[in-house]
Amino acid sequence: MTAIASGPVLGGLLRRSVLRLRRMPSVLVPALVMPLFFLVSYSGSFDGLTNVEGYGTDNIVNWMVAWSLMMAASFSGSGASGVIGTDIDTGFLDRLLMAPSDRWVVLAGPLLYSMVRAAISTTLVLIAAALLGADFPGGVLGLLSTYVGCAGMALAIGCLGSWVMLVMRDVQAQALVQLMIFGGTFLSIGQVPVDFMTGWLKVVARYNPVTFVLRLIRQGFLGPVAWDTTWPGLVALAGMTVLFGGLALRTLYRYES
Amino acid sequence: MTAVAAPDVGARDPAGPALAFRQTLSLSRRAVISTLRKPAAFVPGLFFPLLMAAVYSSQFDRVTATPGFPEVDSFLQFILPATILQGVAFGSTIGGVEMAQDIESGFFDRLTSAPVARPAIFLSRVAGSAAFAAVEALILIGVLTAFGARVSAGFGGVAAIVVISVFLAVALGGFGLAIAIRSGNAEVVQGIFPAIFALLFVSTAFFPPSLMKGWFRVIAEANPVSTVIDAMRHLVIVGWSTAEFGKAIAVLVAISAVSLSLAYSQYRHRVKA
Amino acid sequence: MGSPLPIEVRGLLRTFGDLTAVDGIDLIVEAGEVFGFLGPNGAGKSTTVRMLTTLLQPTAGIAKVAGYDVVADANKVRQSIGVALQDAAIDPLMTGTELLHLQAVLHGIKRRSVADRSAEMLERVGLTDAGDRRVGTYSGGMRRRLDLALSLIHRPTVLFLDEPTTGLDPTSRQAVWEEVRALNNDGTTVFLTTQYLEEADELAGRVAIIDGGKIVRDGTPGQLKRAVGAPTLRVDVDAAQVEIARAALTAFGDERPAKVNRVAIGLEDGAPVMTEVLRSLDAAGVVVHHLELDEPSLDDVFAEATGRRLEGASDAVADSPAR
Numbered sequence: 001m002t003a004i005a006s007g008p009v010l011g012g013l014l015r016r017s018v019l020r021l022r023r024m025p026s027v028l029v030p031a032l033v034m035p036l037f038f039l040v041s042y043s044g045s046f047d048g049l050t051n052v053e054g055y056g057t058d059n060i061v062n063w064m065v066a067w068s069l070m071m072a073a074s075f076s077g078s079g080a081s082g083v084i085g086t087d088i089d090t091g092f093l094d095r096l097l098m099a100p101s102d103r104w105v106v107l108a109g110p111l112l113y114s115m116v117r118a119a120i121s122t123t124l125v126l127i128a129a130a131l132l133g134a135d136f137p138g139g140v141l142g143l144l145s146t147y148v149g150c151a152g153m154a155l156a157i158g159c160l161g162s163w164v165m166l167v168m169r170d171v172q173a174q175a176l177v178q179l180m181i182f183g184g185t186f187l188s189i190g191q192v193p194v195d196f197m198t199g200w201l202k203v204v205a206r207y208n209p210v211t212f213v214l215r216l217i218r219q220g221f222l223g224p225v226a227w228d229t230t231w232p233g234l235v236a237l238a239g240m241t242v243l244f245g246g247l248a249l250r251t252l253y254r255y256e257s
Numbered sequence: 258m259t260a261v262a263a264p265d266v267g268a269r270d271p272a273g274p275a276l277a278f279r280q281t282l283s284l285s286r287r288a289v290i291s292t293l294r295k296p297a298a299f300v301p302g303l304f305f306p307l308l309m310a311a312v313y314s315s316q317f318d319r320v321t322a323t324p325g326f327p328e329v330d331s332f333l334q335f336i337l338p339a340t341i342l343q344g345v346a347f348g349s350t351i352g353g354v355e356m357a358q359d360i361e362s363g364f365f366d367r368l369t370s371a372p373v374a375r376p377a378i379f380l381s382r383v384a385g386s387a388a389f390a391a392v393e394a395l396i397l398i399g400v401l402t403a404f405g406a407r408v409s410a411g412f413g414g415v416a417a418i419v420v421i422s423v424f425l426a427v428a429l430g431g432f433g434l435a436i437a438i439r440s441g442n443a444e445v446v447q448g449i450f451p452a453i454f455a456l457l458f459v460s461t462a463f464f465p466p467s468l469m470k471g472w473f474r475v476i477a478e479a480n481p482v483s484t485v486i487d488a489m490r491h492l493v494i495v496g497w498s499t500a501e502f503g504k505a506i507a508v509l510v511a512i513s514a515v516s517l518s519l520a521y522s523q524y525r526h527r528v529k530a
Numbered sequence: 531m532g533s534p535l536p537i538e539v540r541g542l543l544r545t546f547g548d549l550t551a552v553d554g555i556d557l558i559v560e561a562g563e564v565f566g567f568l569g570p571n572g573a574g575k576s577t578t579v580r581m582l583t584t585l586l587q588p589t590a591g592i593a594k595v596a597g598y599d600v601v602a603d604a605n606k607v608r609q610s611i612g613v614a615l616q617d618a619a620i621d622p623l624m625t626g627t628e629l630l631h632l633q634a635v636l637h638g639i640k641r642r643s644v645a646d647r648s649a650e651m652l653e654r655v656g657l658t659d660a661g662d663r664r665v666g667t668y669s670g671g672m673r674r675r676l677d678l679a680l681s682l683i684h685r686p687t688v689l690f691l692d693e694p695t696t697g698l699d700p701t702s703r704q705a706v707w708e709e710v711r712a713l714n715n716d717g718t719t720v721f722l723t724t725q726y727l728e729e730a731d732e733l734a735g736r737v738a739i740i741d742g743g744k745i746v747r748d749g750t751p752g753q754l755k756r757a758v759g760a761p762t763l764r765v766d767v768d769a770a771q772v773e774i775a776r777a778a779l780t781a782f783g784d785e786r787p788a789k790v791n792r793v794a795i796g797l798e799d800g801a802p803v804m805t806e807v808l809r810s811l812d813a814a815g816v817v818v819h820h821l822e823l824d825e826p827s828l829d830d831v832f833a834e835a836t837g838r839r840l841e842g843a844s845d846a847v848a849d850s851p852a853r
Contacts, residue, residue, distance in 0.1 A: 033451075041458045045477070048468025051323045060470075186308075192316045201315035269638045269684075272605070276638050283635040287624065294623040294664070363615050367680070370583045370615075371636040372608035529587060 006102045013096075013109025017083055018116060031075035032121055036128055039068035042191065043132060049192060056193055057135075057222055065129040066218035067190035070210065072121040073150035074157045074181040078174065080114035081161025085171035103252055107245075111158045118154035122147055134221060142220020145230060149217035152237035157181060159244035166251040184210045209236035277374035281381050284368075288385025292351055302347035303393060307400060310340040313463065325467040329494050334406045338489035339462035341397045341422060342482070345390045346453050349426045352386035353433025353446040360441035360527075369528050379524045382434060383427055383517070390426030394419045406493075414492040417502050421489060424509035429453065431516025438523040462486045484508045534597025536561055536688045536719040537582065541591035544577050551577040553743035554591060559688075559736075564710065564720040566734030566751075568727070568828075570838050574743040575723050579692050582721070583613050596688055609637070612686035614677045614694055622666035626657055626676050629665065630683060637684035651679040655709065671702025678709060689713065691722045695729060707732060727828040737828070741836040751828055758826040758834050760796035762786055763807070766820035767793065778814045782807055797823065 021027065042064045050058050057063050084107075087093040096106050126146070136142060161177040168176070187201065188210040197205055205211055216233025219225055270276045292299060314333035321332050329335045359365040368378050398408070398415055408414045437446045459473075460482040466474045477483055488505035491498050537559035544552040552574040559565045569575040580586035582595055584604040593600045596610035620629060630648035639647060652658045655675040660668065665676065674694060681689060691710065695703040710733055714720055724730055730737050731751050739747040739754075747754055760783055767775045768791065775793045776785065782803060788794035797803065801823060811818060832838070 037455065037458070041455075041473070044470045044473025045458070045464045046317075046468075047470040047473070048320060048323065048325065048464060049317070051325075051468070052319050186312060196317075196319055197315050198318060199315050201312055269609075270640055272638060279641075280635055280638075283632050287621070287628070287632055290628070291621055291623045359621075362621075364621055366580075366583075366585050366615055367613065367633075368636065370585055370608060370611070370613045371633070372605045372638065373636045 006105050009102075009105045010108055010112070013105060014112045014116075017110055017113030020083075021113070021117065027079070028117065028121065031079060031117075032072060032124060035068040035072040035075070035121070035125055038071065039064055039125065039128060040132065042067070046191065052196070054193065054195060059133065059135055061129055061132045061134040062221040063218070064191070065125065065134055065221060066214050067185065068129075069122055069125050069146065069150055069217050070153060070185055070190070070214055071181070072125050073118045073153040074185065076117035076121055077114045077154040077157025078161045078177045078181060079117055080110035080154075080158035081165045081177055082171070082174055083110040083113065084162050085165040085174055088165060088169050089171045097255060104249060107159075107162055107248055107252060110162065111155055114154045114158040115151045118150050119147065122150040136220055137223050138220025138225050141225040145225055145233075146217050146220050149213055149233055149237070152234070152241070153213055153217075156237055156240035156244060159241055159248050163244050163248035163251060166248060166255065184208065189214050209240055212236035272372070272374070277377050280373050281377040281384065284377060284381030285384040285388065288352070288355065288381055289388050291355060292385065292389050298351055298354070299348055299389075299393070302351075303344050303396060305347070306340045306343035306397065309343070310336050310401065320468070323468075325465065327465055327494060330407055331405065333401065333404060334494060335465075335490070336463065337398070337401050337406045337408070337493050338418070338486050339457070340401060341394050341418060341489065342425065342462060342486060343457055344393050344397045345422045345425050346429055346457060347450075348389060348393050349386060349429040350433045350446060350450060350453070351389070352382050352426075352430045353437040353449075354443045356382055356434055357437035357441055357443040357446050360437070361443060375525075375528055378528075379434075379521060383430065386426050386430040387423045390422045391419050394422035408493050409495055410492040410497040413497055417492055417497075418489055421485060421502070421505050421509070424506055424513065425485060428509045428512035428516055431513055431520045435516065435520035435523050438520060438527050441527075456480065456482050460486060481508050481512065533561070534594070535559065536563075536596060537565070537721060538594040539582075539592070542578070542581060542588055542593050543590040544574075544581060544586065545589050550743050552581070552740075555740065555743070555745050557738060557745065559719060559721060561719055562714070562717055563736055564714050564722060564734045566730035566737040567721065567723040567740065568730055568737060568832060569723075569740035570836055573740045573836070575740055576692065578740065579690060579721075579723060583611060583690055584608055609684070610687050612681035612684070612689045613692075614674075614681040614690065615692045620665050620673055620677060620680075623664060625662050625664055626652060626668075626679075627661040629676070629680060633680045633683050639684060647683055651683050654682070655679045656705075669702075671698055671705065674698060674702065674706055675709070678706070682713070686718070688719045688721065691720060693724055694722065696725055703729075727832060731828050739832060739835045746835045747831060751831075754831040755826045755828065758830050760798045761800055761826065762794055762824045763797040764788060764792055764794045764820075764822050764824070765811070765816075765818055766791060767816055767818060771816050774814050775811065775816045778810050778816060779807070781810065
């Protein structure tokens with residue numbers, strides 16, 4: 001049923017998103033302010049955590065930066081759903097859906113865009129972390145692991161956000177996506193290792209997929225890259241992407257009904 | 258046609274301080290009612306601090322045993338003041354948002370086209386926010402106490418914390434009111450939310466200063482919010498201190514003087530326009 | 531001592547920065563009148579109402595309401611007027627009764643009369659059963675009626691109604707009109723702004739049209755309509771007879787634009803000369819298929835005065851100036 005090749009359409013949609021970014025680079029700012037603020041304030045405020053036995057690092061920045069990166073990547077992902085939400089609001093989505101191209105392309109454009117944005121914000125947060133005195137014993141592989149984790153997180157959250165947007169059909173639902181991001185990252189190992197926790201949080205954080213992704217993003221800051229840390233993170237990312245992406249696609253293909 | 262009939266003054270109270278007081282009271286009542294009937298506006302502001310308290314006390318309990326950490330029962334006890342401060346600070350924007358909504362909807366015009374003592378409309382907003390803050394503080398203390406956080410200074414301490422909360426709501430709420438009255442736009446008022454957020458996080462609210470990085474500690478301790486937090490924390494983890502309580506109230510009165518006079522000058526400008 | 535005029539305005543002027551919203555208008559509203567105030571959006575209508583209701587201070591000029599100056603005696607004015615503003619500004623979270631109680635206190639009504647007076651007002655606008663429901667659950671028509679009740683609770687002598695039926699369905703509109711007529715019969719002077727010419731025609735004894743901050747027309751609807759000019763006569767004939775008909779008809783007035791196979795003229799002497807017109811057509815051998823005579827409407831008055839039409843301006847936009 002494909003009437004025209006998807007590749008050029010995808011390219012066109014990605015270009016459109018990136019053009020927006022180039023013409024309005026300020027859209028990056030709100031998505032970066034909060035992660036950077038938390039990086040600085042949490043590193044400054046919770047320095048004493050490193051005194052506790054078993055924290056895993058004696059430099060608080062090494063720990064907190066992963067959470068900040070994760071948040072920045074997630075906001076990049078919700079940027080994708082912002083694009084879709086705006087398109088729904090303006091009716092541009094209808095135009096896209098009437099075009100004789102494959103539907104998944106409509107989602108893929110903004111998702112690719114969110115990964116591009118994640119790469120930019122990851123770089124900026126890494127620079128901030130370096131200025132705050134973060135260590136990076138993980139080398140090139142560690143850096144790769146961080147970038148892959150962040151891009152993957154942007155993709156997964158982009159899928160989640162797009163799904164929410166397509167279901168709610170309201171750009172205001174962006175607030176709901178932010179809330180989910182916040183909940184997901186807050187109830188994980190953002191600030192302390194699982195062993196520090198007690199009660200329900202320990203259980204939630206241990207099995208929260210975000211925890212595995214955080215380990216993937218964080219490993220380069222704590223030591224050399226280990227496969228044991230890497231694969232669970234990749235699986236968590238793949239799982240979230242397949243789940244939310246599938247739901248988003250399903251909703252998109254049934255958009256008219 | 259016949260002459261204009263005299264206004265129906267027979268059933269009226271004469272204008273004066275007594276009537277102005279009655280009007281202020283009625284309007285304050287309305288402010289509190291409107292707030293309480295819109296749980297979606299204030300429940301997140303209570304829920305979020307409680308969630309943070311739960312998460313932090315689960316994460317950070319081990320830190321309480323390390324050297325340099327003040328003597329506390331639990332991290333939950335340590336974070337009780339921060340939770341209340343956060344809840345009240347978030348709630349303090351509601352008065353401004355509602356004022357802006359009144360202006361947007363035209364309800365404000367209805368009020369000002371009635372023969373109401375001018376300060377009554379303004380004061381009732383402040384009074385409404387103050388009353389609401391007291392309710393919020395009591396709810397938050399109630400919940401945290403149920404989970405085992407203890408206020409060392411007892412009932413007097415709780416009363417003092419409620420009083421501090423009321424002053425805090427007035428001090429911070431004044432800025433929200435000023436923006437609300439100037440802009441007449443609820444979204445603009447909500448724009449001060451990040452500022453409040455930042456003010457709280459760069460303070461001694463969530464961690465003892467002795468365990469902070471040096472540069473951060475300097476900034477945090479200079480933050481007036483820290484003075485308020487330290488006073489509340491003293492009441493919670495140590496016991497009664499008139500000096501600490503007085504310091505917090507003094508700081509809040511000073512901030513209130515600034516924020517309220519800012520708001521009131523905007524208010525006078527708007528009702529005169 | 532002569533009794534004061536309900537509304538007396540001399541040289542009223544209001545500027546916002548460089549913009550002159552109201553440009554030195556004069557207005558007199560007599561006791562017992564329903565006065566219709568018309569104007570396109572941004573013409574200065576709402577600005578005038580805001581000044582008369584003490585919500586905005588004039589830049590220059592004098593405005594007296596119920597004999598009191600809107601600046602010097604603002605509180606006296608507020609005691610004398612009832613105001614139902616454009617968007618029926620009502621807090622949706624309060625109940626009708628609660629709002630009436632609040633409004634009563636704001637107007638200084640004695641504590642013991644508050645409940646009675648509120649109940650009386652609810653009764654008057656037919657909302658007794660809905661009094662304890664939150665206003666958020668009211669229909670648009672119910673809100674307007676509550677709005678009216680709120681503006682009447684202190685028995686004002688001058689009532690300002692700013693677009694009282696904008697956005698209402700025809701039935702609710704009728705209900706509001708009935709109430710306005712009833713109030714007027716009781717002696718209340720009504721100052722009405724509206725987007726609907728039909729409404730002004732229906733209710734107002736006198737009408738003023740404001741445009742560009744100036745009053746461009748002022749008089750009874752009948753006077754204004756007559757001033758616009760002759761009624762339009764339209765005659766439908768066979769294509770072959772158009773020229774003959776035109777020759778016969780233009781003797782009675784200038785030709786006006788018309789569709790194919792129709793001749794239209796401005797009938798200068800109006801309905802009384804219709805017999806003559808028909809005789810003349812008959813004499814020329816014209817077979818008339820259809821004929822209509824249209825009196826100018828308030829809409830024509832408005833269009834002629836402002837160069838704009840208002841009909842069906844249902845999605846009214848507030849004409850308050852940017853501030």
